[in-house]
Amino acid sequence: MPRNARATLLTRRGLIAAGSVLGLGAALAACGGETKDSSSPKGSSSATAPAKSGAWEFKDDRGVVAKAKTTPKRIVAFTGTAAALKDFGVESVGVFGPTYVEDPKTKQRKPDVQAGDLDINKVGVIGNVWGEFKIEEYLKLQPELLVTDMWEKNDLWYVPAEQKEKILKVAPSVALWAADNSMPTVLQRHADLAASLGADVETAQIKADKARFEAAAERVRKAAQGKKDIKVLIGSGSPDLFYVSTPVRPTDTLFFKELGVNLVVPNKLDAGGWFEGLSWENVDKYKADVIMLDNRTGTLQPEQLKSKPTWAALPAVKAGQVIPRVTEPIYSYAKCAPLLEDLAKALENAKKVS
Secondary structure, eight states: OOOHHHHTTSSSOOOOOOOOOTTHHHHHHTOOOEEEOTTSOTTOOOEEOOOTTOOEEEEOTTSEEEEESSOOOSEEEEHHHHHHHHHTTOOOSEEESSOEEEOTTTOOEEEOGGGTTOOTTTSEEEEOSTTOOOHHHHHHTOOSEEEEEEEETTEETTSOTTTHHHHHHHSOEEEEESBSSOHHHHHHHHHHHHHHTTOOTTOHHHHHHHHHHHHHHHHHHHHHHHTTTOOEEEEEEOSSEEEEEOSSSBHHHHHHHHTTOOBOOOSSOOTTSSEEEEEGGGTTSSOOSEEEEEOSTTSBOHHHHTTOHHHHTSHHHHTTOEEEEOSSOOOSHHHHHHHHHHHHHHHHHOOOOO
């Protein structure tokens, strides 16, 4: 699910200073094009292999067909998407979105949880926080393709709405669902895109990663069958509110639900249908034996939550049955398999405490 503070901003994003963009006209002259085709169903496989002439096409999850005269090589992507493409054999020259965390004292940078195996010192970072997308830096990278996630139809994750029109004129774009589709479908779409970009997605390593993912999914299924009475709550902490997520929309929790995990379903969702915000006084509204806690930068982690007495009093917390939730997964088999393994282990070891 989008970060709790961001989820309400999916259609009214944070502001970016507009300003003129030098060199935009020259960049547009060399751009590929896009055409709309809404006939493709969500999550359908639509990668098109490069033609003999070198032309490239890919129909994304908006139903938009991205086109270029040759297969794009200079790719700029949302950080998590770039990390997934790297695992499938496709490198990005630039990223935007949470990429690094800077130590306030030493000023040294370490990778954000969403950066995966990206080398944050080599990739160009044109935005590291919500609302930051440096168009001038984007142009300097000479992008041939923009790739990002999509949590709501036609809403490009971390592409500021106020700059969207200018940004999308620079290069073709691809948006892949990060919601409303189960994890295996979303993983396949990332593999489809990587394959269209020339990657070999049938390497021994990727096959092994996929086998590990499928084995982990089966382990979760068996654990869920054996622990049907164990209630699992998906949560995210902020200073003022605790957000309980619905399992229906996010791709990971949707898959957990399909595997039989007994997930808490909040009954008073926000307008977007993502979560229910609870005051810390009411954090015990829903009974839970296991809590999966949002691990993203900017959300409160267990150490920080110790100062919340009502949090410390929750049965799952007292029992030590709180595990991290990778709220914005890196959609490669290599990165998603451990998420399932961790969940399976938590279910196998969980005790009924609520």
